[in-house]
Each structure stands twice: as structure tokens, then as C-alpha cells.
Amino acid sequence: MTRTIVMLALTFPTAHAQPPPKSAPCPCGTSRTLGAWCDKHEAGYIANVKIESVDLFEWLDAHGHHIDPDKIECPDCKIAIRDNGYCERCKMGYVKREAYLSRLTYHIAKARPRKAAELKCLTCGNNARRFGWCDRCQVGMIGSVEIAGRQDYEKAAESFRILLIAVTAAPKCESCALAIVSDTTCRACSITYKNGKPVPAPAPAPSSPRR
Ligand SMILES: [Zn+2]
Ligand SMILES: [Zn+2]
Ligand SMILES: [Zn+2]
Ligand SMILES: [Zn+2]
Numbered sequence: 001m002t003r004t005i006v007m008l009a010l011t012f013p014t015a016h017a018q019p020p021p022k023s024a025p026c027p028c029g030t031s032r033t034l035g036a037w038c039d040k041h042e043a044g045y046i047a048n049v050k051i052e053s054v055d056l057f058e059w060l061d062a063h064g065h066h067i068d069p070d071k072i073e074c075p076d077c078k079i080a081i082r083d084n085g086y087c088e089r090c091k092m093g094y095v096k097r098e099a100y101l102s103r104l105t106y107h108i109a110k111a112r113p114r115k116a117a118e119l120k121c122l123t124c125g126n127n128a129r130r131f132g133w134c135d136r137c138q139v140g141m142i143g144s145v146e147i148a149g150r151q152d153y154e155k156a157a158e159s160f161r162i163l164l165i166a167v168t169a170a171p172k173c174e175s176c177a178l179a180i181v182s183d184t185t186c187r188a189c190s191i192t193y194k195n196g197k198p199v200p201a202p203a204p205a206p207s208s209p210r211r
Contacts (some may be wrong), residue, residue, distance in 0.1 A: 017136035033113045033145060034062040034105060047108050047143030049163065053170040056177045061164070064098030084110060104163060107156035128131055130164065131157045162196040 010197040017046070028043065029034045035045035037057055043050050044057040051057045061111040069081055076087040077094070086093035086106055093106025100106035119125040119141075127141035133153055139146050140153030147153040162181060170177035180184040185201065192201045196199045 026112065034108055036063075046104070046163065047145045047160065048112075049167060050168050051167055051170075052166075053174045053177055054169055056166060056181070059178055059181060061101050062108075063101055064095065064109060066160050067094075067097065067099045069097065095186050102159065103155055104159035107152060107159070108142070109154070110152075111142070113148045114141070114144055114146050116144070117163060131160050133157075158195075165196040 023160065026040050028038045028041050028045070032048045034047075034114050037044040037054060042054070043052050044054075044062065045051065046057075046060060048060050052059070066198070067081070068079070070080060072081065074087060074090055077091050077092065079085060080087045080092075081094045081097060084095050086103065086145040091103070092101055093110070093122075095106065095109040098109070100109050114128065116125065116128060119128060121134060121137050123132070124137055124139065124141055126132065127134060128144060130141040131140070133140040133150065137152075139148055140157060141147070142153075142156050147156055166177040166180040169180055173186060173189055175188045176186040176191060176193075178184070180196055181193065183194050184191040190201070191198045193199065
């Protein structure tokens, strides 16, 4: 819900949020970091992870949004815009003055895309298959992107780990996949997720709280 409110502060339409024209070449070969949805292959990519659920891909919102810095009122966001930072309060990150609406897409936008062939270090190469930190190189990989700071890496890796769980769940139930990435409940399966794991459903709020 905060997401919807936050979206209102963003200026629309943005050039690259538009669907590509029908004649556009398939983006699958090139844009696998924060890619566009490909109608032909029915897939999109985030850090080289293939996502075949259009609902999940759209929810992940894998692109930056142009912002009008004058319309941003949150003081933490103002600092984040200046420093390519993340605002914990608004759950939005900024890279090159564009807004990203999740930790994962923010960290990926800020990270350095790497090709598997470029990774000379064995540990980093292995890390790129899923995710991991390399003490020797002092960088972390989440999928195909390299993250420089340990703190940034830990936060990005946690959201990436949850993404991988959602991608695995999507073929069985797309609504579960969405509940996994958003810490909510799949209504179809009545399963509530937190940090990528099913948890007991929250107790219904008492109708007449008495104290
Ligand atoms: Zn394609
Ligand atoms: Zn903020
Ligand atoms: Zn390494
Ligand atoms: Zn489900």
C-alpha cells in the first residue's frame, strides 16, 4: 500500500518504463541485469535469473523511475538521492537520480554487471551461480552482478535469496511467488510467508480490544 502512495511521487511516464515497440529485438540476449519482459520468450531477467512469471516480474519492477527531486519531501530520501543510497523509511533506493522500489533492484542497479567469462577467481565464479561473498576479492556476487561493500552485499543477498525461492515456487503457484517476495499471504493456498519461509498465519485482529 505504501508502494502505491510512493509511486505517486514519481513522475510518469518514463521513457524506459514503456513497453518496447513490437518490432524491438528480443532483449533476452543483452539485458539480463535489470531486463525488460520479453513477449517472445515469455521471460524477464534480474541479475541473470530467468523469471517466467509475468506477475512476479512486474511486481519486481526491474527498472528505475525518473523522479522530480523537488517533489520528494522525505529528508532521508533527499540524502539518498544525493549519495546513491537507500531510504529505509520509504523502502526506496536511488541510483543516478532514478528511484528503485525495492532493495533488490536498487542494489542490482548500483552493482557492477559481470560476465561469467570475466570472473577469473574460482570463488567469485561459484558465487555467481547463486550468491556469495569472496574474502579474497572483497566482493560479493548475486547472480551476475558484483557488489562491493560487505554490508550492501549482505542486504542484497538476503533479498536475492528470497527471489530465488519465489522463482522456484512460481511454476506451482504464482500467487505464492508474490506472497514470498512481499511477506504476505497466498489466498489460494492460505500460506503466509515471512523472509521466504511459510509461517503461521497472523491471528485475526480482535474485534473489540478490551484492556
Ligand atoms: Zn527473448
Ligand atoms: Zn524516504
Ligand atoms: Zn573472488
Ligand atoms: Zn499459493
